[in-house]
Amino acid sequence: MRKTSRIIAILAIAMFTATSAMAIGPGNPKKGKYLFKKNCKQCHVAGAEGGELTPLSKTMSQWKRFFERDQHKAKPEVWGKYKEKDLNDIFQFLYDHAADSDQPETCG
Numbered sequence: 001m002r003k004t005s006r007i008i009a010i011l012a013i014a015m016f017t018a019t020s021a022m023a024i025g026p027g028n029p030k031k032g033k034y035l036f037k038k039n040c041k042q043c044h045v046a047g048a049e050g051g052e053l054t055p056l057s058k059t060m061s062q063w064k065r066f067f068e069r070d071q072h073k074a075k076p077e078v079w080g081k082y083k084e085k086d087l088n089d090i091f092q093f094l095y096d097h098a099a100d101s102d103q104p105e106t107c108g
């Protein structure tokens with residue numbers, strides 16, 4: 001009986017951890033590029049409130065961390081506007097062309 005409740009507690013913790021971190025999986029980088037331009041560039045060009053941002057602004061592991069953990073803490077309300085699938089595609093585009101990727105890309 002005590003064992004069962006311990007297992008339930010562990011399962012509950014595992015489920016909570018799984019939902020609080022976004023699952024980043026393979027996305028569509030072409031769609032991601034389009035979505036990045038359409039949704040992120042409005043605040044992320046030189047002189048705009050978010051500052052200039054391109055795939056080169058971060059390394060692959062930094063992008064992964066940003067999407068999985070940070071989730072746009074600087075302005076959390078921004079993240080809530082996007083579908084998880086779209087964020088996944090944007091992630092894939094940024095990740096594929098990150099500073100330390102095979103094909104670094106400055107334009108976004």
Ligand code: HEC
Nearest residue numbers: 036039040042043044049050051053066072074075078090
């Ligand atoms: C409504 C404006 C707005 C939109 C839209 C927006 N951002 Fe931001 N973003 C900001 C602001 C403001 C900051 C904080 C900048 C600072 O701290 O100087 C920020 C910070 C960031 C940072 C951290 C920059 C760093 O130096 O580490 C990243 C990465 C980022 N945004 C990515 C995105 C992505 C990807 C999208 C599109 C899915 C997006 N942002 C859409 C306003 C925006």
